[in-house]
Amino acid sequence: MANLEANRWFTEISDRDGSAFSLRVKRKLDEKQSPFQLVEMFETTDFGNLMIIDGCTMVSSRENFFYHEMMSHPALFSHPAPKNVVIIGGGDCGTLREVLKHPDVETVTQIDIDEVVTEMSLKYFPELCESNQDPRATIMFDDGIKYMREALPESIDIIIVDGTDPVGPGEGLFNHAFYRSCLAALRPGGIMIQQSESPLMHMELLLEMREAMLEVGFVDLQTLPFPQPIYPSGLWSATMARKSAAFNGFREADADNASFSTEYYNSGIHKGALATPNFMQRAFAKQ
């Protein structure tokens, strides 16, 4: 639920969490109801442009780097040689841009259900879309659940599930059937990483996701916590799961000597994110 109050604050009221988060806005830039969701754009006073989907904050210019870097680099540096990457969702193209920073990646296919998200991002977050013309990138608009169901077995090294919350079109990205399709489409040693909500606010959902991933046969799960200032509680996570435990740890030296720059991610951040806070350890231990 969202509203732009008379005093020019955009507020996301998160009923399920008993919390709310506000950003001061200068004006509303755009709004489009797609067949799937309502996409709104605001110009804020301090966070740059802001994308809202169905009343939930999605992306701001100022702090999206936390999310996009943690959705991409930990998984890519945890695979010995990722060549083929698939992004489910990710229509703002920020994760795509980060993946394409890896020179050894040969193909990245992004499948978002909603073309309006990418249209809006091209207009209001051009910096996130600056690699869209990279010849290694394919941008498709389709249901990611169907795409994974029909994917060739053992054809993908990394699957990044950069989807919305488990409501509306994103609901089917959180269940056994979807994870089974992902597991089948990964090559041996492949990795799936999915945004897994707030460990503080949404532990029940996080546990359900982890359980479903384990039940379909994923191994070596790592839930990486990271700051995400505009999402409920400000603490977010991504859960990484391997098809097989053949490769352990991550390519730390490659992360240290990366040929590209990042705002948040580095090898120390990666190691830090592998250290699971105690309240999460206790919850995971019951699984």
Ligand code: SAM
């Ligand atoms: N950063 C956000 C967050 O964690 O809340 C998510 C990013 S946003 C780019 C998520 C994208 O997932 C949206 O563009 C939405 O259209 C897309 N999406 C939702 N359900 C989908 C599905 N079934 N297949 C493909 N894309 C989907």
